[in-house]
Amino acid sequence: MQRYSGWRVLREGLAGNRNWQPAWRSPSPKPRYDVVIIGGGGHGLATAYYLAKNHNITNVAVLERGWIGGGNTGRNTTVIRSNYFYPESIALFQHSIDLYENLSKELNYNIMFSQRGLVSTGHTRHDMELMARWAGVMQAHGVDADLIDVAEVKRRLPRLVTEHVHLPVLGGFAQKRAGTARHDAVAWGYARGADALGVDIIQNCEVQAFVKNSAGRVTSVKTNLGEIGTDTIVLSVAGNSSVLAKAAGFDLPVTSMTLQAFVSEPLKPVLDTIFLSLATGLYVSQSDKGGLVFGGGLDIYNSYGQRGGFPVAQQVIGALTEHFPSFGRVRLLRQWGGTVDIVHDSSPILGHTPVPGLLINCGWGTGGFKAIPAGGWLMAYHVATGQPHQIAAPFGLSRFETGRFIDEAAGAGIAH
Amino acid sequence: MLIPCPFCGPRDMSEFRCGGQSAIVRPVPAQQVSDEAWSNYMFMRPNPRGVLAERWVHQGGCGTWFNILRNTVSHEIMAVYAIDAAPPELKP
Numbered sequence: 001m002q003r004y005s006g007w008r009v010l011r012e013g014l015a016g017n018r019n020w021q022p023a024w025r026s027p028s029p030k031p032r033y034d035v036v037i038i039g040g041g042g043h044g045l046a047t048a049y050y051l052a053k054n055h056n057i058t059n060v061a062v063l064e065r066g067w068i069g070g071g072n073t074g075r076n077t078t079v080i081r082s083n084y085f086y087p088e089s090i091a092l093f094q095h096s097i098d099l100y101e102n103l104s105k106e107l108n109y110n111i112m113f114s115q116r117g118l119v120s121t122g123h124t125r126h127d128m129e130l131m132a133r134w135a136g137v138m139q140a141h142g143v144d145a146d147l148i149d150v151a152e153v154k155r156r157l158p159r160l161v162t163e164h165v166h167l168p169v170l171g172g173f174a175q176k177r178a179g180t181a182r183h184d185a186v187a188w189g190y191a192r193g194a195d196a197l198g199v200d201i202i203q204n205c206e207v208q209a210f211v212k213n214s215a216g217r218v219t220s221v222k223t224n225l226g227e228i229g230t231d232t233i234v235l236s237v238a239g240n241s242s243v244l245a246k247a248a249g250f251d252l253p254v255t256s257m258t259l260q261a262f263v264s265e266p267l268k269p270v271l272d273t274i275f276l277s278l279a280t281g282l283y284v285s286q287s288d289k290g291g292l293v294f295g296g297g298l299d300i301y302n303s304y305g306q307r308g309g310f311p312v313a314q315q316v317i318g319a320l321t322e323h324f325p326s327f328g329r330v331r332l333l334r335q336w337g338g339t340v341d342i343v344h345d346s347s348p349i350l351g352h353t354p355v356p357g358l359l360i361n362c363g364w365g366t367g368g369f370k371a372i373p374a375g376g377w378l379m380a381y382h383v384a385t386g387q388p389h390q391i392a393a394p395f396g397l398s399r400f401e402t403g404r405f406i407d408e409a410a411g412a413g414i415a416h
Numbered sequence: 417m418l419i420p421c422p423f424c425g426p427r428d429m430s431e432f433r434c435g436g437q438s439a440i441v442r443p444v445p446a447q448q449v450s451d452e453a454w455s456n457y458m459f460m461r462p463n464p465r466g467v468l469a470e471r472w473v474h475q476g477g478c479g480t481w482f483n484i485l486r487n488t489v490s491h492e493i494m495a496v497y498a499i500d501a502a503p504p505e506l507k508p
Contacts, residue, residue, distance in 0.1 A: 242463035253459035301434035311430035401455040
């Protein structure tokens with residue numbers, strides 16, 4: 001692997017930038033792999049990377065129907081935070097932030113992780129009580145969370161309107177370690193890292209069917225590039241989890257819905273903190289390029305359309321201009337939608353499925369991007385050891401039979 | 417998306433709420449239902465990429481609950497039928 005550095009940029013620049021190599025290979029699939037990962041998004045690529053790096057399992061293929069990072073990894077609003085409520089979720093998302101903090105260095109790839117902090121605002125007495133309880137739980141688990149007063153909210157968000165409006169701000173809750181990262185770079189960094197360790201990343205390869213032996217164990221997958229044999233498959237296909245689960249012969253407690261996102265024209269720096277309102281569900285941050293990246297609620301109906309409906313767009317844009325009237329005449333550059341896996345308790349599903357040899361990583365709902373390092377790290381652990389890691393164990397599919405839910409409706413941040 | 421309410425005719429989707437998959441059958445008798453069957457009834461959903469039978473309510477209008485067959489990719493609505501009726505056959 002060609003290492004990236006300032007010195008390298010200078011040297012290659014002096015040579016006319018003619019000697020840069022592709023960041024990963026484009027191999028043809030081998031007839032057999034030890035592990036096949038379906039889905040070349042952040043989670044799938046991270047799983048491959050950690051399998052190779054942490055567990056020395058390198059005969060691995062990542063099969064991607066389109067191009068890597070072209071699904072939800074490239075469609076989210078790039079927020080990384082760990083302000084969840086239940087101990088299981090806090091452990092999971094905190095593990096992810098811990099990995100994100102060192103990721104640029106580890107991958108030798110700048111993912112532009114900017115820990116600019118996040119402020120959630122409360123607009124009613126009930127919001128304030130909820131936040132006090134929420135921040136208290138986080139502090140008890142050693143995760144940074146501070147209740148802040150209106151003056152501090154105003155200091156961090158000078159453009160936010162706090163009084164004489166329909167939704168006055170009564171206070172807030174800040175997480176300093178939260179931030180944003182360049183989403184494409186996360187996918188590309190993991191892809192480059194995994195490829196350098198011997199993983200085959202195969203794009204434009206669509207899985208069409210699963211082949212099982214008489215014991216019901218998966219033995220290979222049929223793809224448009226031929227049949228690929230394997231003992232272990234990891235499904236990591238957010239949005240299409242149910243479709244592939246169905247092809248493998250089981251149902252999931254997942255509903256696919258659209259989450260919309262928006263970006264404005266680039267502006268001079270106006271917002272250096274991530275903002276989230278508990279009243280309207282709006283979240284907004286300013287990208288390094290200057291665009292206001294924002295989103296809000298889900299379109300609450302089944303959809304694989306990767307585009308949202310107008311009523312939700314209107315509600316989200318309305319909320320932006322209500323909280324920040326000075327953004328009212330900023331022009332919108334793009335609007336898009338991603339298909340997300342919605343689960344009843346707003347928590348992911350990690351681990352075993354009813355099909356032996358087939359593991360699943362799905363159900364991240366509206367917040368899978370922030371969990372990419374943890375999702376990949378934990379799935380790699382499960383593949384290598386045959387058992388879920390203790391952080392992942394509570395998130396098994398069996399909870400829908402045992403009733404041991406981790407109901408993060410509030411922590412998920414987006415109304416479901 | 418325009419949704420054809422059986423009473424009010426086609427109206428904007430903002431007047432409606434989706435009630436999810438229709439015709440989910442509760443397993444009985446309760447004492448004999450296994451944990452697996454109950455879990456399937458409560459949580460497992462086919463979630464097809466294609467035609468789905470689902471319930472909607474005209475919440476901001478006449479209040480009627482009804483069923484539709486809708487394509488989950490194109491959002492095209494193929495049929496509208498009463499809340500207690502069986503889905504009509506679709507012409508191929």
